[in-house]
Amino acid sequence: MLHDTFIVSTKINERVVTATVEARVSLSDFIRHEAGLTGTHVGCEHGFCGSCTVLMDGEPVRACLLFAVQAEGRSVETVESLGTEEKLHPLQTAFWEHHGLQCGFCTPGILMTLRAYLEAKPDPSADEIREALAGNLCRCTGYQQMIKATEAAAKTLRENNGGAAA
Amino acid sequence: MNTRVIGERIKRSEDPRLLAGKGVYVDDIHLLGMAHGAVLRSPHAKARILGIDTSRALALPGVLAVITAADLGHANSPMPLLFLDRGFIFPRTHRALAIDQVRFHGEAIAFVVAESRYIAEDALELIDVAYQTSQAAVDLVEASRSGAPLVHDDTDSNIACRTVTEYGDLASAFANASFVLREELRPERGCAQPMETRGAVADFDARTGKLTLWDSTQAPIPTRGILAEKLQMAEADITVIAPDVGGGFGVKIMLLYAEEVLVPFAARLLKRPVKWIEDRHEHFIGSNHERLMVHDVEVAVMDDGRITALKDVFLYDSGAYCPYGPVNAECCQGILPGPYKIPNIYTEYVAVYTNTPIVSPYRGAGQPHAVFVMETIMNRIATRLELDVAEVRRRNLVTPADCPWNAGVVFQGNSPLIHRDCDYPAQFHLLLDSLGYQAFREQQAKARANGIYKGVGLAFYVEGTGIASYEGVEVCVEPTGFVRVTTGYPSQGQGHATTISQIVAEELGVDMSNIVFQQGNSDQFAWGGATFASRGTVIGGTAAVRATRKVRERALAMASDMLEVSPIDLEIVSGVVRVKGVHQMCTDLKTLSLAAAMPGLETGDEPGLRATGFFRPVGGTFSSGVHAMIVDVDLGTGVVTIDRHVVVHDCGLMINPTIVEGQIFGGTAQGIGGAHYEKLWFSPTGELLTTGFADYIMPTAMEIPFIEIHHLDRASSLNPLGVKGVGEGGAIPVPAAFAGAVEDALAPLGVSISAVPLTAPMILEHIRKAQKKLVGQTA
Numbered sequence: 001m002l003h004d005t006f007i008v009s010t011k012i013n014e015r016v017v018t019a020t021v022e023a024r025v026s027l028s029d030f031i032r033h034e035a036g037l038t039g040t041h042v043g044c045e046h047g048f049c050g051s052c053t054v055l056m057d058g059e060p061v062r063a064c065l066l067f068a069v070q071a072e073g074r075s076v077e078t079v080e081s082l083g084t085e086e087k088l089h090p091l092q093t094a095f096w097e098h099h100g101l102q103c104g105f106c107t108p109g110i111l112m113t114l115r116a117y118l119e120a121k122p123d124p125s126a127d128e129i130r131e132a133l134a135g136n137l138c139r140c141t142g143y144q145q146m147i148k149a150t151e152a153a154a155k156t157l158r159e160n161n162g163g164a165a166a
Numbered sequence: 167m168n169t170r171v172i173g174e175r176i177k178r179s180e181d182p183r184l185l186a187g188k189g190v191y192v193d194d195i196h197l198l199g200m201a202h203g204a205v206l207r208s209p210h211a212k213a214r215i216l217g218i219d220t221s222r223a224l225a226l227p228g229v230l231a232v233i234t235a236a237d238l239g240h241a242n243s244p245m246p247l248l249f250l251d252r253g254f255i256f257p258r259t260h261r262a263l264a265i266d267q268v269r270f271h272g273e274a275i276a277f278v279v280a281e282s283r284y285i286a287e288d289a290l291e292l293i294d295v296a297y298q299t300s301q302a303a304v305d306l307v308e309a310s311r312s313g314a315p316l317v318h319d320d321t322d323s324n325i326a327c328r329t330v331t332e333y334g335d336l337a338s339a340f341a342n343a344s345f346v347l348r349e350e351l352r353p354e355r356g357c358a359q360p361m362e363t364r365g366a367v368a369d370f371d372a373r374t375g376k377l378t379l380w381d382s383t384q385a386p387i388p389t390r391g392i393l394a395e396k397l398q399m400a401e402a403d404i405t406v407i408a409p410d411v412g413g414g415f416g417v418k419i420m421l422l423y424a425e426e427v428l429v430p431f432a433a434r435l436l437k438r439p440v441k442w443i444e445d446r447h448e449h450f451i452g453s454n455h456e457r458l459m460v461h462d463v464e465v466a467v468m469d470d471g472r473i474t475a476l477k478d479v480f481l482y483d484s485g486a487y488c489p490y491g492p493v494n495a496e497c498c499q500g501i502l503p504g505p506y507k508i509p510n511i512y513t514e515y516v517a518v519y520t521n522t523p524i525v526s527p528y529r530g531a532g533q534p535h536a537v538f539v540m541e542t543i544m545n546r547i548a549t550r551l552e553l554d555v556a557e558v559r560r561r562n563l564v565t566p567a568d569c570p571w572n573a574g575v576v577f578q579g580n581s582p583l584i585h586r587d588c589d590y591p592a593q594f595h596l597l598l599d600s601l602g603y604q605a606f607r608e609q610q611a612k613a614r615a616n617g618i619y620k621g622v623g624l625a626f627y628v629e630g631t632g633i634a635s636y637e638g639v640e641v642c643v644e645p646t647g648f649v650r651v652t653t654g655y656p657s658q659g660q661g662h663a664t665t666i667s668q669i670v671a672e673e674l675g676v677d678m679s680n681i682v683f684q685q686g687n688s689d690q691f692a693w694g695g696a697t698f699a700s701r702g703t704v705i706g707g708t709a710a711v712r713a714t715r716k717v718r719e720r721a722l723a724m725a726s727d728m729l730e731v732s733p734i735d736l737e738i739v740s741g742v743v744r745v746k747g748v749h750q751m752c753t754d755l756k757t758l759s760l761a762a763a764m765p766g767l768e769t770g771d772e773p774g775l776r777a778t779g780f781f782r783p784v785g786g787t788f789s790s791g792v793h794a795m796i797v798d799v800d801l802g803t804g805v806v807t808i809d810r811h812v813v814v815h816d817c818g819l820m821i822n823p824t825i826v827e828g829q830i831f832g833g834t835a836q837g838i839g840g841a842h843y844e845k846l847w848f849s850p851t852g853e854l855l856t857t858g859f860a861d862y863i864m865p866t867a868m869e870i871p872f873i874e875i876h877h878l879d880r881a882s883s884l885n886p887l888g889v890k891g892v893g894e895g896g897a898i899p900v901p902a903a904f905a906g907a908v909e910d911a912l913a914p915l916g917v918s919i920s921a922v923p924l925t926a927p928m929i930l931e932h933i934r935k936a937q938k939k940l941v942g943q944t945a
Contacts, residue, residue, distance in 0.1 A: 038190075043363075084186055085188065088186070099825065101181060104180075106412075133866065134866045145831065
């Protein structure tokens with residue numbers, strides 16, 4: 001059963017990726033090995049650390065806890081969908097400005113968690129940000145600068161959205 | 167004048183790439199035809215291996231090799247002993263794969279290589295090992311006794327090393343003391359848990375005979391040297407690269423871990439690239455631990471609270487092997503008195519083998535233990551004399567007038583603890599002032615009257631940093647105009663690319679954007695130690711200064727010839743070398759670099775506008791600081807809320823205060839983990855029970871409070887940058903401060919804390935015991 005193969009077709013960051021995989025292949029392995037997107041990191045493979053967080057149909061999910069077959073026909077967004085080095089997303093810019101990362105390993109999962117969170121909750125308090133981040137472990141930063149970065153990013157995103165509406 | 171670059175809060179140059187998901191960690195390296203490895207590990211703490219049958223695993227389609235000890239030959243010789251200790255009785259180091267016996271749960275037994283990691287892991291289940299288990303030595307104290315089960319059968323005890331250091335006249339100090347206090351104190355076992363586990367990719371090119379190892383390591387250059395010896399190859403034929411590394415904290419230097427031999431061995435055997443990535447469960451059992459010690463400490467105290475002598479005899483859990491020597495114990499005794507003036511000190515550490523995973527340094531390396539000992543003693547003296555805990559500390563501090571003060575202990579790397587360039591009373595004043603210490607004592611009294619248990623914990627620390635051996639940096643102005651800065655030691659998130667570039671930019675007079683920084687690749691720079699002991703900026707930074715000054719001198723000499731002015735009349739600004747006050751008389755570093763590569767210009771024999779600088783310190787530097795925590799303990803649950811956490815620290819001059827603060831925030835958070843949440847639990851037979859993040863609870867953003875940092879920097883006189891190192895200081899005092907705060911909060915119940923971590927259930931147990939005792943007293 002686990003060794004049965006399936007053809008999985010998933011839209012990852014605007015590109016449809018199709019591959020034949022065993023049923024047991026995780027979504028994180030599918031993203032990293034089949035789509036070649038190595039920005040999604042695997043920290044614990046049991047759903048605790050949040051490093052592998054991606055958005056599936058807009059919702060944050062642990063890519064290590066899903067099988068690739070569960071993403072068949074779905075739409076997945078990874079850190080590579082945010083911004084480029086030359087043109088960073090406001091969340092990435094804020095993390096850069098506030099030293100919200102050190103080794104950078106947990107960062108992609110945190111950015112994707114926050115991206116979804118700030119869409120749902122554009123003006124969170126520091127305590128609410130702490131709660132939103134509670135599913136993502138970071139061993140380097142102590143979270144403080146990450147929280148400041150998120151507040152700053154939320155402000156920028158609100159201003160950008162306000163600007164667009166006006 | 168150049169604009170200042172050193173000391174500025176410059177955004178990290180490594181970040182845009184990492185933020186965009188373009189980091190290249192070892193698992194992101196993908197090579198054509200790559201095979202995948204998995205390690206079979208011992209499920210037992212102690213067992214004889216009666217036989218290994220690999221035939222079923224080898225028969226599984228997709229399996230390429232199953233390697234056991236018998237296949238390795240010289241590659242399985244014992245690993246080097248990294249640190250000698252004058253007290254060694256019998257050092258024992260591990261091998262890549264266990265021969266005949268396993269001595270800890272997690273010890274590597276076999277290595278499978280297959281077409282995919284999925285198949286390699288399937289094959290692990292098909293390896294049949296016949297074990298004969300026997301009683302393991304698990305508990306440190308029991309293992310230290312005669313008659314305990316032996317970890318190594320060819321000896322008569324588990325004592326690996328016993329080292330005594332004595333300074334002053336203990337006997338007369340104890341004889342003349344007003345009173346003597348004696349405590350047993352116990353920091354428990356924990357581990358680093360970087361978010362990226364370990365991993366390795368090896369590629370052997372059969373055409374050239376060259377081997378490349380990408381390794382999630384803090385020590386690529388020593389790794390290359392030991393690997394060359396194990397594989398009996400020339401170092402010249404091996405390249406070791408630490409790519410982006412997702413956190414280290416000490417656990418990523420072992421020299422070597424089994425897999426650092428197995429992966430390249432398999433790649434050479436199979437003539438295919440091989441990747442092995444540790445999973446989190448493996449990281450708990452297969453990577454090193456730290457922290458467990460049992461201290462029996464006695465102090466001689468005068469009736470004004472001054473300590474006149476300190477005697478500390480402590481057991482140190484080495485795990486099953488001792489490749490690092492008892493280095494954590496050495497570090498612990500090396501800063502034991504902290505910032506306190508104790509004229510007579512006796513330490514004796516006893517390193518003990520147990521059937522548990524190997525112990526090596528984790529952020530702080532024995533120093534959180536020392537701080538826990540000293541600060542607990544300070545609290546006990548205060549209780550005994552009915553003095554305020556702050557006052558007792560104040561009376562014992564080394565003052566600037568005492569400096570330089572030789573504390574009588576010697577830190578790792580032959581680094582005597584000599585207090586200099588520091589002001590502990592000023593640190594304390596700043597801390598208590600920022601905290602509002604007196605006001606808190608009033609609030610505490612009021613809260614207690616309302617049944618709310620708040621407490622404050624204070625903990626000073628002195629951190630040994632910047633120890634030998636050496637590091638080197640090459641600075642080269644390329645003919646392109648880019649300035650290439652190269653060093654051997656790698657980064658695990660500390661931001662060396664930014665801080666070292668800041669140093670070069672300021673010293674040379676170039677823009678940060680023109681610097682290309684590279685590190686951690688033994689082909690790019692072949693000499694160096696490793697990233698550990700908060701030494702990157704102290705040692706590497708000083709080497710960078712030396713290299714850059716040579717390049718600058720050469721550039722000025724060349725420009726002086728070209729412009730026909732004296733070098734002292736020249737300045738370099740944004741790479742332009744110009745006459746001071748006559749800016750149109752100029753050349754630039756790019757032009758000079760081209761000239762230096764061409765014949766005809768008098769630049770000596772060596773081509774290029776480049777230089778290498780090395781720094782090998784005599785002894786180390788010492789950072790210091792003091793933390794205060796205010797906590798609120800819930801009597802019904804034992805749950806602790808940290809109301810405030812204030813840090814005053816002195817790491818010397820700061821190259822980049824933002825990065826310094828990041829190190830302190832992160833270290834403090836890791837310290838909180840070790841103080842309140844994280845403990846490794848073993849079964850009585852030695853199996854590790856905490857093997858995942860569900861069991862080993864690391865703090866999230868919900869548990870880490872807002873941390874206030876106050877800088878009180880005194881430049882070090884030991885290096886040209888005035889730096890002292892900052893990597894570990896955040897973590898070191900936190901368990902002591904936390905234990906002190908909890909004890910203070912529960913003072914009305916008479917709770918006395920003698921072990922860390924203190925989880926909520928442990929605190930609850932203290933509360934219930936104390937309440938029972940109180941009820942007993944009133945009844």
